Amino acid sequence: MNENSQIMLRYSAGDIELKSKQTVYHGFFKLEQYQVRHRLFNGGMSELVSREIFERGDAVVLMPYDPNTDSIVMIEQFRPGAIRNNDTPWLLEFVAGMFSANESPIDVAIREAKEEANLDLTENDISPIMNYLSSPGGMSEQIHLLIGIVDSKGVGGVYGLAQEHEDILVHVIKREEAMRLLLIGKITNASTIIGLQWLQLNYKNL
Template sequence: MSELDVRILDKKCRFQGFFTIEEYQVSHKLFNGGMSKVLNREIFERGDAVAVIPYDPVRNSLIVVEQFRVGAIRTQTNPWLIEFIAGMFSDNESPVDVAVREAKEEANIVLEPDKMRHIMTYLSSPGGTSEQLHLYAAPVDARNVGGVFGLEEEGEDIKVHEIGLNDALALINDGTINNAMTIIGIQWLALNYSQLQSHWADNDKTKS
């Protein structure tokens, strides 16, 4: 992208709280030539996030968390959503740092950074927010995983579940799992779980 493709004529902060709303006046190149009219667009700035798929390659199961989400009140009869472990960046953190921290805080599981695999980075909803989500997979031993965790000072009340991959797909199909991050991660895992199993098994043989 260059200044010839997109022209930002003005940018103002319209709200500054836990999140930020910026108002842009912008013009962009048209497919048929020339430039668009000046567009006013408000963008929700929340920073980038990291999500992790904790996958047990032996049990072919994954760890998910269940928690209350205020954004689901308007459209859902049940605002307690099943999701992957996820969190926002703090200062000077890498995506792997975020995943390791959030896994401990939300599910009391310890991830090994050198075994984590980057799956993809995608834009959550680019029509309204600049947020990117970095998705990772990490091997875990899902035996004896469970309980209720989260940081009390952040109002977190997070229940941990182990579910089989086939059961997770069924929960997508019946609408129980209905948030994009988790749907994308489970569908990716369904297509690639055998590759992950082989990758981690080969790594373990190399180290032994």
């Protein structure tokens, strides 16, 4: 094993050759076909690889947290991608949404908090947690995960935009109860799992 094989993350965008990118389907979401070569760890370049990439745009996920009551505002909604789930396609999640033109992650978080949970937040209430790729083997989506400090008193109800076919039930859940639900497999959405694990490590500092 040579010395260079131990260097982590030594390649960058300059070490790929994107020969072509073609849209093969464009409906509610978009599917593109990439023809790409990339540098190999043992030297040289790979053969030309063809991959279909799901292009749905980036998303913002907001975890509304009330440090005074150690509670989290969570939403419950139907998700067609979870129909194959043997349990239920209704998932417990955080507030989330896609970008509109010229919006920042905080802009999206403020808008979606109001639409999905009737929460009124300002820029000062929101802080970034991390950005991550949700499924980079076949999807380009990047998730912007943020936390919003809220007052959960009186929060609840059914919200969402009718034109987007949203039917969203809002819950206020104690952090310890949310962790119990995570432990027994009742929370299965990736961004919610990541957010809760971050909160469990950091809630004492909020």
